[in-house]
Amino acid sequence: MLVLGIETTCDETAAAVIERAPDGSGRILSNIVRSQVDEHARFGGVVPEIAARAHVDLLDGIIDRAMREAGIGFAQLDGVAAAAGPGLIGGVIVGLTTAKAIAMVHDTPLIAVNHLEAHALTPRLTDAIEFPYCLFLASGGHTQIVAITGVGHYVRLGTTVDDAIGEAFDKVAKMLGLPYPGGPQVERAAAGGDAARFAFPRPMLGRPDANFSLSGLKTAVRNEASRLAEITQQDISDLCASFQAAVLDSTADRLRVGLRLFREQFGAPTALVAAGGVAANQAIRGALHDVARQAGTEPIMPPPALCTDNGAMIAWAGAERLALGLTDSMEALPRARWLLDANATAPAGYGKTRAGY
Ligand code: KG4
Numbered sequence: 306m307l308v309l310g311i312e313t314t315c316d317e318t319a320a321a322v323i324e325r326a327p328d329g330s331g332r333i334l335s336n337i338v339r340s341q342v343d344e345h346a347r348f349g350g351v352v353p354e355i356a357a358r359a360h361v362d363l364l365d366g367i368i369d370r371a372m373r374e375a376g377i378g379f380a381q382l383d384g385v386a387a388a389a390g391p392g393l394i395g396g397v398i399v400g401l402t403t404a405k406a407i408a409m410v411h412d413t414p415l416i417a418v419n420h421l422e423a424h425a426l427t428p429r430l431t432d433a434i435e436f437p438y439c440l441f442l443a444s445g446g447h448t449q450i451v452a453i454t455g456v457g458h459y460v461r462l463g464t465t466v467d468d469a470i471g472e473a474f475d476k477v478a479k480m481l482g483l484p485y486p487g488g489p490q491v492e493r494a495a496a497g498g499d500a501a502r503f504a505f506p507r508p509m510l511g512r513p514d515a516n517f518s519l520s521g522l523k524t525a526v527r528n529e530a531s532r533l534a535e536i537t538q539q540d541i542s543d544l545c546a547s548f549q550a551a552v553l554d555s556t557a558d559r560l561r562v563g564l565r566l567f568r569e570q571f572g573a574p575t576a577l578v579a580a581g582g583v584a585a586n587q588a589i590r591g592a593l594h595d596v597a598r599q600a601g602t603e604p605i606m607p608p609p610a611l612c613t614d615n616g617a618m619i620a621w622a623g624a625e626r627l628a629l630g631l632t633d634s635m636e637a638l639p640r641a642r643w644l645l646d647a648n649a650t651a652p653a654g655y656g657k658t659r660a661g662y
């Protein structure tokens with residue numbers, strides 16, 4: 306089964322071709338990602354209108370490269386998948402409309418994929434793992450612990466009540482004058498810093514639910530930074546190291562609780578899997594590894610390039626759905642918001658949460 310996947314929900318324009326064998330294993334034939342970081346850098350974050358226009362300019366060429374690198378023609382495709390949300394609506398429209406056009410012209414099935422589902426199913430492409438497994442999804446827009454019990458069967462066990470982890474990394478970077486995108490910059494700065502210099506709070510530590518909170522920690526970093534008269538490179542490194550250490554402690558605790566809730570509801574997971582851009586962080590990967598081992602389950606971390614947004618994950622999720630006969634009509638709508646777990650509600654006892662709780 307050959308599937309083309311298109312990703313345009315944020316600031317990566319991406320297309321890929323994957324092959325799924327009858328035994329359920331997958332192979333990446335091409336995976337082209339064009340980051341728009343340069344287009345957005347001077348604004349310190351993603352500008353939706355610029356992103357949408359860049360997707361329009363770039364997507365045709367990216368798809369062409371993906372097809373040529375895979376060495377196939379459109380007529381050979383068994384399906385075309387696009388991320389139909391959640392994400393910045395302008396970009397989503399560009400990707401989904403392009404997929405519809407290809408599907409229509411070449412009379413091949415369309416699969417409108419949930420971007421989060423694509424992150425969630427990636428470890429089945431990279432590591433061929435079986436259901437059920439526990440997913441830790443941490444990106445710029447989402448921070449969730451999810452039980453993945455089958456294709457289309459997702460139960461959210463925990464979520465952030467305010468900022469996403471990636472968002473907190475980006476905001477800390479911004480307040481310290483580090484360039485966008487901030488996550489990798491904070492990680493780099495933290496490597497040369499003293500994690501014990503600032504005693505930042507460990508949000509949610511010890512709570513019986515598996516939810517996250519990042520905004521108080523972010524504010525604590527801002528307060529310490531503003532207390533320093535003149536901020537040196539060493540101060541920045543120490544602030545980053547102390548911030549990252551707090552995120553790690555909190556994340557490890559939340560994952561331990563998440564795994565406990567998983568076992569109570571679904572039995573032993575086959576693995577604890579990391580996904581999303583934050584899973585490119587080596588320290589986060591280390592924490593997830595330790596928590597999984599302590600809990601007697603397998604830590605699985607797809608390579609960083611498949612943790613951050615890419616087309617292969619969309620193509621793969623499309624292939625998994627196609628194999629089950631789950632295709633979409635030309636009426637499929639682009640969606641700015643689209644919960645992975647349709648039954649999930651906003652976590653109780655907190656104020657209004659962000660998109661995609
Ligand atoms: O999944 P992703 O590529 O895009 C979405 O948000 O969907 O994730 C991007 C996020 C950004 O917030 C970025 O700062 C963060 O992942 N990130 C990192 C690292 N690399 C990317 N955060 C911490 N450490 C990193 N090394």
Ligand code: ZN
Nearest residue numbers: 444581613614
């Ligand atoms: Zn993503």
